[in-house]
Amino acid sequence: PGAASFNPYMSGQEASYAKAQASLASHKRLFRHSKSFVDSPSPDQVPSKKSLPVRAFRLAVTTAFQVWVDLSIDITESLHWTPRVVPYIGYGTEKYSRLICRLVRSPRGYVPVKMGVKGIRAAFMVPASHVPVKIDIDNSPLESVQIGTSYKRDAVDRKKNQNASQAVSDSHGYLDLVTEGKVSPGIHKVTYKVKGRKPVLAPLYTVGKKEKIGVISDIDDTILVTDVPDPLQAVYNMLFLDPSKRRAVSEMAQFYNALSQELGGHAPFFYLSTSPWNVEPMLRYFLTNNNFPRGPLLLRDFDPRPKTFIPNGVEHKLEFCRQLMDDFPHMRFILVGDNGQKDPFTYAQIARENLDRIIAIGIRQLQPKEGILRHSLHPMPDVPVPVFYGHGGANLIRTMIPYLRVYMKTQKWGGKRIKG
Known part of the structure; x- marks a missing residue:
């Protein structure tokens, strides 16, 4: 907003508002713009359209990683490691919530530290794919969910809703969900449970319409x-x-x-x-x-x-x-x-x-x-x-x-x- 002129016939509230407008205009001198090249931040990320060397390198990396995953799963299964949930913070509106967690394999009885493990251990977690997860918000079980993807934006689409019993981790171990339902503004408790493990909790930040x-x-x-x-x-x-x-x-x-x-x-x-x-x-x-x-x-x-x-x-x-x-x-x-x-x-x-x-x-x-x-x-x-x-x-x-x-x-x- 631009600076407002002052009028002696203004009410006290109007004069205060006009004064604030003028002050805002003067504060704008505190910031500056610097011209640069036009932004081009979104190059095509579709793998099939990459150059041959890039595709060859990617194929080598993904093949090596898949070999490591397959070998790790075989080893952890032989050691009788079982899936556990690594819960992440969720957020949402008063009408729907976005939840995400990851299923990984760990020894029975393993208890993660509150501050998180060191990066070297986190980087080599063994994903647990296609594992069903039971979820509730504030002790109310979810009835239907929209299963999304952990690496791109998911629009809310009621047509994609499924029964909550179909909430299973993907091939990477992730479970990314959108769930509809009225939730009051504030911080809520999301509980994740898989067979053979104690329930784990994560916060859900619900933002109300009053927050502008x-x-x-x-x-x-x-x-x-x-x-x-x-x-x-x-x-x-x-x-x-x-x-x-x-x-x-x-x-x-x-x-x-x-x-x-x-x-x-x-x-x-x-x-x-x-x-x-x-x-x-x-x-x-x-x-x-x-x-x-x-x-x-x-x-x-x-x-x-x-x-x-x-x-x-x-x-x-x-x-x-x-x-x-x-x-x-x-x-x-x-x-x-x-x-x-x-x-x-x-x-x-x-x-x-x-x-x-x-x-x-x-x-x-x-x-x-x-x-x-x-x-x-x-x-x-x-x-x-x-x-x-x-x-x-x-x-x-x-x-x-x-x-x-x-x-x-x-x-x-x-x-x-x-x-x-």
Whole structure:
């Protein structure tokens, strides 16, 4: 909104609103746009259309992986390992919920640690395919489900509903579901149970219609230090470092909590990462251990075996940003990422597709030493949305929070102006 002129005959409320509008216009000088190339983040990911060398390499990788899976299953079956559920955080609306878990083989009596296993163990979990799972939400069993895919966006389609007894893991061990049913806003308990194992629990974040603003955040290098400049260190951190020792980016937790407070304390946070679902428990522990606002994680399937659609990192984030836009059409969003891994291109694309729904974009600027190569750092394409920059949370607190505080004072929801 542009600056409003002041009129001596305005009421006190009108004058306050006009003053806030003028303040918002002045705050817009705090952000800047930088022109770049037109975004092209979604190259064709259909395997059959890849070049011959790429297809040959992929065939070699998938064949080797399939041999490993088959051998691992044979060995674990001979050891009498049984399927168990690795539950992941779900989210949903008051009308439907999105749930995801993975079935893997483990020794009888195995109890996973709360912080998640180290990456090396998570990377080599043996999938348990075609295993039936019983699921309930707050002790109410599911009756019908829509079985989706763990690596792409699934539109809600009642015609695809099946009896809940048909909820079985796919060939990769994943069980991705959409289930219809009225659920009140708040955090709920999802229970998963397979034969021969104790039930396991996962939270379900249900977002109500009263929530008008949400936050979509990247994880890697935005809030979690990955040590990318040193490839060996990055691999070590992912595979061997104790989850409790993973470091948060300076003052980003303070920024996120300040952001949450400005939005009323109930705004949902959604965390995106190109990391595999295997490390979800570790990332969940990281968020809790470093006092970030709680929220669902949207990760990806690294299993290289054939799929009809193989999302790269950019496409993965686009898919799930679009899914969130579809799931919550009544909400506007704040996007937070970094200038590595093409986050600026991804968020620019989402902003262009949803100009009236993106409030602002926050970009954490990586130092040149934080990228393996200098050209791995990307400027923000030119978009008609406020963009704020900072090397850490302190910078974004100084620039982005004042803008959002004024923005909240100028907005009307359902005919009522929000008071900051």
